[in-house]
Structures are given as C-alpha cells and as structure tokens.
Amino acid sequence: MLAKNPDENCEVAPVVHVAVAVIFNADQQILLTKRHASSHQGGLWEFPGGKLEAGERLGDALKRELQEELGIDVLSHHSLLRVEHDYGDKQVLLDVHSVTGFTGQPRAREGQPMRWVSVTELVDYDFPKANVAIVNVLLDGKR
Numbered sequence: 001m002l003a004k005n006p007d008e009n010c011e012v013a014p015v016v017h018v019a020v021a022v023i024f025n026a027d028q029q030i031l032l033t034k035r036h037a038s039s040h041q042g043g044l045w046e047f048p049g050g051k052l053e054a055g056e057r058l059g060d061a062l063k064r065e066l067q068e069e070l071g072i073d074v075l076s077h078h079s080l081l082r083v084e085h086d087y088g089d090k091q092v093l094l095d096v097h098s099v100t101g102f103t104g105q106p107r108a109r110e111g112q113p114m115r116w117v118s119v120t121e122l123v124d125y126d127f128p129k130a131n132v133a134i135v136n137v138l139l140d141g142k143r
C-alpha cells in the first residue's frame, strides 16, 4: 500500500516564497513598479520580483523575474532581509535582495507603471503591508 501523502490532509495553505529585488541605480535611487490591479495586493507599489518556481534557487528566481519583468540581467546582489507576512488570504515569505549591479535599461515589459525614487521618497508610496519592514531597513540606511 502506498503511504499517504501527509500534505493531502493539510488545510493550511503553503507559504509563498517570493524573490524581491531592491534595485539601486548609480544615483542610489530605487526602482518601484506598480502591481497590476487584478493581482494579489493589486494597485499598490512594489519592489520587482515574483514567486520561486518549484525547486528553483532564490538567486535564479531573482534573475529570471527581473529579466521577465524589466529585461535586465543581474550582475550582483546580496541578501537585505527576509519578511514573513500573513495577509489572511495568503502567507508570503519575501526574500529581499539588494541588486547593486545589472546590465540593460529597465523597462516595464508587462506594461506596469515604473519609477526610480530616492530612499526618502519611499514614504510617499502605498505598498503592501509586508513592505513596511523593507522600507524601514532602507530608511535606516541599509543597502
């Protein structure tokens, strides 16, 4: 008899692991994009990125998402922080990396609004709740 998959009886939704990029340009500005209105946390500003695919490594997901969404190739990145957040309808783990080197000119390949902002301007934007922790470490001067 086959062993029963323990996940079958699990009613708790899995945590969604997300690669999130704080992309810096030479002027120390950060790239923001606006989430599509129909998406989870739609209409809010975000740091570019997206969900890891099954078996995918974080760095690979980061590079794939930034190529898909912005058409850039990541050259250097490092971990900034991890944020766990429960939205009620969805639980996320944001693995936030600073991207300090890339090639290509970022363009919104999925048609989303996009802009470069200084760290101090971040307080003027509406983000998903999980992003409060990210904005706070950036305001503290971490890169």
Ligand SMILES: Nc1nc2c([nH]c(=O)n2[C@H]2C[C@H](O)[C@@H](COP(=O)(O)OP(=O)(O)OP(=O)(O)O)O2)c(=O)[nH]1
Pocket: 016, 018, 019, 020, 039, 040, 041, 045, 046, 047, 048, 049, 050, 051, 052, 065, 090, 092, 094, 128, 129, 130, 131
């Ligand atoms: N990319 C990104 N996602 C964020 C941020 N803050 C935050 O709570 N999230 C949440 C919203 C979503 O539930 C999840 C990201 O999922 P997503 O749907 O954008 O992922 P994706 O780019 O792979 O999109 P898709 O291909 O599935 O359409 O993480 C953020 O700053 N950036």
Ligand SMILES: [Mg+2]
Pocket: 048, 049, 050, 051, 069
């Ligand atoms: Mg995305």
